[in-house]
Amino acid sequence: VKNLVIFGTRPEAIKMAPLIKEFEQRDQFDTKVCVTAQHREMLDQVLTFFDITPDYDLDLMTAGQTLHGLTARIINGLESVLDDYHPDFVYVHGDTTTSMAASIAAFYSGAKVCHVEAGLRTFVKSSPFPEEINRQITGRIADYHFAPTETSKKNLLLENIDDQNILITGNTVIDALHYSTKKAILLETDEINALKKLITNKKKIILVTGHRRENHGKGFENICNALSNIANSNRDVQIIYPVHLNPKVKDTVYDLLSSVENIHLIPPLSYEAFIWLMSHSYIILTDSGGVQEEAPSLGKPVLVLRENTERPEAVDAGTVLLVGTDTDKIIRETTELLNDKKRYQAMAELHNPYGDGKACARIADFIEQITHK
Ligand code: UDP
Numbered sequence: 001v002k003n004l005v006i007f008g009t010r011p012e013a014i015k016m017a018p019l020i021k022e023f024e025q026r027d028q029f030d031t032k033v034c035v036t037a038q039h040r041e042m043l044d045q046v047l048t049f050f051d052i053t054p055d056y057d058l059d060l061m062t063a064g065q066t067l068h069g070l071t072a073r074i075i076n077g078l079e080s081v082l083d084d085y086h087p088d089f090v091y092v093h094g095d096t097t098t099s100m101a102a103s104i105a106a107f108y109s110g111a112k113v114c115h116v117e118a119g120l121r122t123f124v125k126s127s128p129f130p131e132e133i134n135r136q137i138t139g140r141i142a143d144y145h146f147a148p149t150e151t152s153k154k155n156l157l158l159e160n161i162d163d164q165n166i167l168i169t170g171n172t173v174i175d176a177l178h179y180s181t182k183k184a185i186l187l188e189t190d191e192i193n194a195l196k197k198l199i200t201n202k203k204k205i206i207l208v209t210g211h212r213r214e215n216h217g218k219g220f221e222n223i224c225n226a227l228s229n230i231a232n233s234n235r236d237v238q239i240i241y242p243v244h245l246n247p248k249v250k251d252t253v254y255d256l257l258s259s260v261e262n263i264h265l266i267p268p269l270s271y272e273a274f275i276w277l278m279s280h281s282y283i284i285l286t287d288s289g290g291v292q293e294e295a296p297s298l299g300k301p302v303l304v305l306r307e308n309t310e311r312p313e314a315v316d317a318g319t320v321l322l323v324g325t326d327t328d329k330i331i332r333e334t335t336e337l338l339n340d341k342k343r344y345q346a347m348a349e350l351h352n353p354y355g356d357g358k359a360c361a362r363i364a365d366f367i368e369q370i371t372h373k
Pocket of ligand 1: 010011014173209211242267268269270271272274275287288289290291294
């Protein structure tokens, strides 16, 4: 069975890495990895940590790239990869432009398309933000759908996807987290040592991340104003913010926050250092999908800086709270969580609705079964 795993961004790499590892352990699979490198540096950090060397590297990232150009270059670039390897199954992940374009390319080449992290939906198709339409198009093309939760399976059934082509697996991010916590314990990297020096003992750490296009501009301005206020009025907290490399994020954040005392702006962390920092944080403020899924496993409450979510499971379970990007609301909710110990404990102690770390084994078993029929 010939597998081709295609991805382009940091979160996809984190969530596909354990699947590649799982395939590599099974003799019946021949597995190759293709990166589009939609993101370059942040992707490479993850590949190094998981010890993955891509068989094909399209290296497509350009300065100021648009989604139009990127989509075209991905489909074009993948043609020769698919011609060269002739995979039986192509695996794409989630909602990126790489996943959407790779699905189309794989379909044109006659490979079966497998969608990992399938069935997430906001049901809000708000142009020009790509995620919802990317995941819907990928879902339309995919032959097999690996849904992380019961809710994501239900979304797919509502779109008339055949029940027998859907498998609930849990999210592979938990597999990655297990792998990394095992490996990171053994690591005393320079980066982790630098973080240890940065952390002021006894201060509660608020960890912040953000990257979403829907928050570019006004959203990030509001978030930064809230962070500045929180840092100024709570001397017992320390805000640590690894800033995404997209200039639309980075420029705003450095402009508004670089001189605020109590806020440390740092470059994006390697995956292992980020997990280390998460586990030493008190509260996490983020618009990231992956971070929301990881945090409950580490017992960390998350305030989500978005107006809507394709991940209602954690909101329903109570481990995350949707606070949006209104400055006052972010300040209010963060302050409440800092001061209300009972509420904090209630959020921190809940179980993770995103799985048990065996998602990749379930996916590999499923492919074994359908190829043996
Ligand atoms: N992450 C990382 N370094 C950082 C910030 C985040 O390795 O400085 C990891 C994090 O653990 C999670 C993933 O990147 O697994 C989330 O990526 P991102 O927020 O960029 O994308 P999303 O999950 O929203 O698609």
